[in-house]
């Protein structure tokens with residue numbers, strides 16, 4: 640599951656490759672939109688909304704989402720793709736660039752003035768121009784019985800956090816991921832820290848929540864199960880969390896630093 644900072648960078652790179660130029664190829668490799676042809680239309684821009692991407696072309700927006708395994712590659716013409724062609728869900732080309740979305744979880748075409756139907760449910764976007772910490776706190780606090788880790792991942796509360804940030808935020812605030820939202824001290828502080836962490840990583844290629852870029856030290860707990868806590872030396876635990884299958888996530892925590 641990608642984090643919002645990855646999607647933000649993807650949008651920026653796609654924007655640089657596509658914006659202001661006409662498409663020479665628009666190849667939707669999903670059945671529902673296979674007949675769509677946007678050749679000759681100018682791409683106005685590519686923006687991220689939380690973890691969603693909107694590529695605005697003429698009167699339409701191409702809505703895509705990376706979901707679990709998705710990724711966009713940008714190639715010069717004639718360059719060999721680094722992924723098999725059968726994984727491509729959409730190909731957009733102009734005179735200079737070939738952009739390919741591989742294994743995207745969502746590919747659809749919507750009318751520009753109906754973008755809200757696909758991203759209108761999102762809470763304030765941590766990396767967006769509409770970022771509103773008070774509104775994010777209000778939405779998070781609306782259900783005090785939910786586990787904080789699940790609430791942070793719910794894109795309707797605030798948009799952009801994935802599992803890495805949810806786990807790291809819980810560590811940094813000294814709380815177990817399963818603590819109910821209603822028992823979290825200083826929810827505004829959690830939201831402020833979330834914004835700071837993801838903003839700091841926005842333009843970095845390698846993400847770090849510790850400030851350290853050395854392998855194995857880029858996170859406090861995420862992906863470090865069985866290894867010593869960087870703060871207290873206790874072995875980091877790993878478990879699966881969440882009330883339902885839909886919200887279930889692998890979670891990492893330090894049993895001493897978090898309570």
Ligand SMILES: [Zn+2]
Pocket residue numbers: 868869870871872873893894895896897
């Ligand atoms: Zn610890």
